[in-house]
Amino acid sequence: MEKKTTIYSEHTSKYLTVLCRHFARKVDAEWDEVSGNVAFPMGEVEMRADPSRSALTIYCRADGKDKLNAVMAIIESHVHLFARREPIELVWEP
Structure with a gap:
């Protein structure tokens, strides 16, 4: 099964990096500026990300x-x- 969502923000690459870096502390994650995968x-x-x-x-x-x-x-x-701000x-x- 699959579902998707799209976030629109000036900070999308930052969110991708922050999320993947955070998840990498506990699970496998790889990322760069435009894509990321978390298991x-x-x-x-x-x-x-599409800047x-x-x-x-x-x-x-x-x-x-x-x-x-x-x-x-x-x-x-x-x-x-x-995304508190x-x-x-x-x-x-x-």
Whole structure:
């Protein structure tokens, strides 16, 4: 199963780096300025920044609805943690 969301901000590359660096403390993560991958025990996350559009698209993948919801909840809580200075609403699409 997969769902995605797109964040629009002037700081998308920064969010990608901060999120991946934070997750790398506990799980496998790799990233550069425009893409990142994180492997959680219940699923995985792929992030792609498009600085020309000020967009960061986040793909969450997992085997099963409960696992996918858990991965999405981790992403949501951490995006809100690191985006304190600007309101970001995550709208998940299939």
